[in-house]
Amino acid sequence: DAKTTQPPSMDCAEGRAANLPCNHSTISGNEYVYWYRQIHSQGPQYIIHGLKNNETNEMASLIITEDRKSSTLILPHATLRDTAVYYCIVRGLYNFNKFYFGSGTKLNVKP
Amino acid sequence: DTAVSQTPKYLVTQMGNDKSIKCEQNLGHDTMYWYKQDSKKFLKIMFSYNNKELIINETVPNRFSPKSPDKAHLNLHINSLELGDSAVYFCASSGDSNYGYTFGSGTRLTVV
Numbered sequence: 001d002a003k004t005t006q007p008p009s010m011d012c013a014e015g016r017a018a019n020l021p022c023n024h025s026t027i028s029g030n031e032y033v034y035w036y037r038q039i040h041s042q043g044p045q046y047i048i049h050g051l052k053n054n055e056t057n058e059m060a061s062l063i064i065t066e067d068r069k070s071s072t073l074i075l076p077h078a079t080l081r082d083t084a085v086y087y088c089i090v091r092g093l094y095n096f097n098k099f100y101f102g103s104g105t106k107l108n109v110k111p
Numbered sequence: 112d113t114a115v116s117q118t119p120k121y122l123v124t125q126m127g128n129d130k131s132i133k134c135e136q137n138l139g140h141d142t143m144y145w146y147k148q149d150s151k152k153f154l155k156i157m158f159s160y161n162n163k164e165l166i167i168n169e170t171v172p173n174r175f176s177p178k179s180p181d182k183a184h185l186n187l188h189i190n191s192l193e194l195g196d197s198a199v200y201f202c203a204s205s206g207d208s209n210y211g212y213t214f215g216s217g218t219r220l221t222v223v
Contacts, residue, residue: 041219049210049211099211101153101154
């Protein structure tokens with residue numbers, strides 16, 4: 001599975017957009033980009049995933065660069081409840097390989 | 112209904128004891144996992160079962176023995192507990208859906 005690199009922490013003002021970057025320069029053609037978050041010590045929660053097109057759901061948007069070597073998770077209007085550790089993971093679809101969780105980005109949403 | 116449920120939520124026990132953590136999923140998923148999150152917050156996979164068969168066994172001491180009586184259940188038994196086993200253990204499952212894993216809420220194990 002491709003390795004990902006994320007900044008250890010970021011701050012965001014409540015109500016503003018939070019843009020969380022992820023580098024995955026060794027991603028292969030059949031690997032997807034997944035984003036999860038872990039609020040406090042709860043179980044990780046699925047946010048969004050994509051292959052090469054930009055994706056949007058009710059939680060967030062995922063922007064993947066054309067060369068697929070990096071991506072950005074966008075929380076359009078961050079709230080205090082979005083304070084969490086955000087993990088960017090790349091892996092093949094439908095395989096039994098593991099999700100490798102790196103150290104993630106701790107997003108601090110401030111009032 | 113909780114999709115992936117673990118019991119107990121908290122477990123405090125003495126060194127040397129044997130304990131079990133139970134996990135059940137009602138999502139109809141074929142694959143289940145155990146992850147360990149240590150004090151440094153790193154999430155590491157321990158085991159994976161697909162349709163009751165072990166498919167992933169990371170470098171985990173053989174004091175840890177997973178058991179899957181059916182594809183909806185994956186239990187974790189730990190023998191001769193050590194201080195270093197203190198951690199939060201997460202169960203997860205995945206299926207044909209491409210939404211990846213669904214995690215349980217975790218079991219916080221404290222060995223004293």
